[in-house]
Amino acid sequence: LTPERYPVQRLPFSTVSEEDLAAFERIIPGRVITDPEQLEACNVDWLRSVRGCSKVLLRPQTTEEVSQILRHCHKRNLAVNPQGGNTGMVGGSVPVFDEIILSTALMNQVISFHDVSGILVCQAGCVLEELSQYVQERDFIMPLDLGAKGSCHIGGNVATNAGGLRFLRYGSLRGTVLGLEVVLADGTILNCLTSLRKDNTGYDLKQLFIGSEGTLGIITAVSILCPPRPKAVNVAFLGCPGFAEVLQTFSTCKGMLGEILSAFEFMDAECMQLVGQHLHLTNPVQESPFYVLVETSGSSAGHDTEKLTSVLEQVLNSGLVSDGTIATDQRKVQMLWALRERITEALSRDGYVFKYDISLPVDRLYDLVIDLRTRVGPRAKHVVGYGHLGDGNLHLNVTAEAFSQELLGALEPYVYAWTAEQRGSVSAEHGLGFKKKNVLGYSKPPVAVKLMQQLKVLLDPKGILNPYKTLPAQA
Ligand code: FAD
Ligand code: MLT
Ligand code: ZN
Numbered sequence: 001l002t003p004e005r006y007p008v009q010r011l012p013f014s015t016v017s018e019e020d021l022a023a024f025e026r027i028i029p030g031r032v033i034t035d036p037e038q039l040e041a042c043n044v045d046w047l048r049s050v051r052g053c054s055k056v057l058l059r060p061q062t063t064e065e066v067s068q069i070l071r072h073c074h075k076r077n078l079a080v081n082p083q084g085g086n087t088g089m090v091g092g093s094v095p096v097f098d099e100i101i102l103s104t105a106l107m108n109q110v111i112s113f114h115d116v117s118g119i120l121v122c123q124a125g126c127v128l129e130e131l132s133q134y135v136q137e138r139d140f141i142m143p144l145d146l147g148a149k150g151s152c153h154i155g156g157n158v159a160t161n162a163g164g165l166r167f168l169r170y171g172s173l174r175g176t177v178l179g180l181e182v183v184l185a186d187g188t189i190l191n192c193l194t195s196l197r198k199d200n201t202g203y204d205l206k207q208l209f210i211g212s213e214g215t216l217g218i219i220t221a222v223s224i225l226c227p228p229r230p231k232a233v234n235v236a237f238l239g240c241p242g243f244a245e246v247l248q249t250f251s252t253c254k255g256m257l258g259e260i261l262s263a264f265e266f267m268d269a270e271c272m273q274l275v276g277q278h279l280h281l282t283n284p285v286q287e288s289p290f291y292v293l294v295e296t297s298g299s300s301a302g303h304d305t306e307k308l309t310s311v312l313e314q315v316l317n318s319g320l321v322s323d324g325t326i327a328t329d330q331r332k333v334q335m336l337w338a339l340r341e342r343i344t345e346a347l348s349r350d351g352y353v354f355k356y357d358i359s360l361p362v363d364r365l366y367d368l369v370i371d372l373r374t375r376v377g378p379r380a381k382h383v384v385g386y387g388h389l390g391d392g393n394l395h396l397n398v399t400a401e402a403f404s405q406e407l408l409g410a411l412e413p414y415v416y417a418w419t420a421e422q423r424g425s426v427s428a429e430h431g432l433g434f435k436k437k438n439v440l441g442y443s444k445p446p447v448a449v450k451l452m453q454q455l456k457v458l459l460d461p462k463g464i465l466n467p468y469k470t471l472p473a474q475a
Contacts, residue, residue: 014077045088047089054098055098058101060106067187081466084125090436107220120223124158197225213433217460232304240289267343301328356415362392368396
C-alpha cells in the first residue's frame with residue numbers, strides 16, 4: 001500500500017472545505033460521510049494493493065443529486081473518484097490522493113423490465129447478483145457473470161466493460177448495453193437511456209462511456225438486453241495432460257457442442273493447488289497439468305446432456321482428456337464453477353499478487369506463463385495461468401510473500417513487451433485504472449492515445465473525473 005511504489009504527484013485541485021461539506025449536505029442530507037472508520041474500506045482496493053486518503057464519501061440516490069454534486073465539484077475544481085462495488089483489479093476504484101469518493105451504492109433501483117424483449121433498465125448501483133436474481137425470477141439471465149457478482153455494481157461493470165464468464169456466449173457489454181444515462185463532469189445529464197436494439201442516429205455516444213473507467217462521466221443508469229434463461233445448464237470439468245490438449249479439447253467442444261457451448265475456461269495445476277490449500281476446495285478429477293471447465297446452456301436437458309456426454313467420450317478416448325466429470329444438478333454445477341471462480345480469492349490469500357490480464361492468440365496463450373516461471377525462478381511463490389480461454393484471455397498471476405521492486409522489475413516491462421510482440425492486449429478485460437495506465441502504448445498507437453487524451457479534454461476540461469487513471473500522464 002506504499003505510495004512511493006507509484007511515483008505520482010497530486011494535481012492542483014482544490015481541497016474540500018467546510019463550505020463544500022455544507023453544500024454537499026444540502027444536496028444529499030445525511031449521506032455525506034466523513035467518519036474515518038467508514039472511509040477506510042473505500043480508500044483501499046479489493047486486492048489491498050493501493051490506498052488513497054479521501055476524507056469524504058458521498059452517497060447520492062438519484063441522477064439529479066449526482067448532477068448537482070458534479071456541478072459543485074466542477075465549479076470548485078474538486079476531484080471526484082466514482083466508485084461502485086470496489087472490486088476493480090487495476091486500482092481505478094479508489095482515490096490516489098484526497099479525491100472525493102462518489103459511491104453508487106444507494107442508486108440500486110430497478111427502473112423497468114420488459115418481459116417480452118428482456119430489456120432491463122436500472123440504476124447504476126444495482127449489485128450484479130441481485131439483478132441476476134431479479135431477472136431469473138422472470139425467466140431471463142444477465143448477459144454477464146463474474147466471480148465478483150456479489151459485490152460489483154452494474155455501473156462498475158459497464159464502466160470497466162467487464163468481460164467475465166458468459167462473454168463467449170453473449171459477447172461484450174458493447175453489444176448488450178442498449179442505453180446509458182451519464183452525468184458529465186460539469187453536471188450535465190446526458191440521457192441516452194434508450195431501449196432500442198437498432199439505432200443508427202449518428203455517433204454511438206454510449207460506447208465512449210463503456211470501458212471509460214469513470215474518467216469521462218458518471219454512469220447513473222443502464223439499459224441492458226437480457227437473454228432468456230436457458231432451460232438446461234450442464235458443466236463438465238476435465239483434466240488435460242498438456243496445453244496442446246486443452247486447445248484441441250476447445251476445438252472439439254466448438255465442433256460438437258455448437259450453439260449450446262456457453263463457457264470454456266481453463267486453469268493450471270498450480271491454481272488447483274491454491275484453491276485446495278487456501279479455500280479447501282476439492283479437485284473432483286484426477287490430478288492433471290491443466291483443467292478445463294466446459295458449460296453448455298440450451299433448451300433441452302436430455303439433448304444437451306447427451307451431447308456433452310459424447311464430447312466427454314470422444315476426448316477421453318482420444319487422450320485429450322485424462323479424467324472428467326459432468327454436473328447437471330445445480331449444486332454440483334456451482335461446486336465445479338467455484339473451482340474456477342474462486343482462484344482470485346485463493347491467490348489473494350497466498351500473498352502479494354502481481355496481476356496481468358492479457359489477450360493473446362490462443363495457441364501462444366500459455367507460453368508466457370512457462371517463460372515467466374523460468375525467468376522469475378524462486379523469487380515468486382507461484383506463477384499461475386488461468387482464464388477465459390474461449391475468449392483468448394489469459395490471467396497471468398504471480399504471487400510473492402510481499403511486494404518486491406526487484407520481482408516487479410523482472411515482470412515488467414517484460415510481460416508487456418512479450419504481449420505487444422504477439423499483437424496482444426495488455427488489458428483484456430480489467431481496464432487500465434491507476435496501475436496500468438502507463439502501459440497503454442503497448443497496445444495502442446500514439447495517434448489513438450492522443451485522440452483519447454483529446455476526448456478526455458473535451459468531456460472533462462478540468463480533469464476532475466478520476467484523475468491519475470486510465471490515460472498515461474504524457475502521450
Ligand atoms: P469498481 O471497482 O468500484 O470501479 C471500477 C472502475 O469503474 C473504477 O475506475 C471506477 O471509478 C469506475 N466506476 C465504477 N462505477 C462507475 C460509474 N457508475 N460510473 C463511472 N465510473 C464508474 N472483471 C472482469 O472483467 N471479468 C471477470 O471475470 C472478473 N472477475 C472478478 C472476480 C473477482 C473475485 C473480483 C474481485 C473482480 C473481478 N473482476 C472481473 C474485476 C471487477 O469485478 C470488474 O471490473 C467489475 O466490473 C467492477 O465493478 P465494480 O462495481 O466493483 O466497480
Ligand atoms: C477472473 O476471471 O477470475 C477475473 O477476471 C479475476 C482475476 O483475473 O483474477
Ligand atoms: Zn477474468
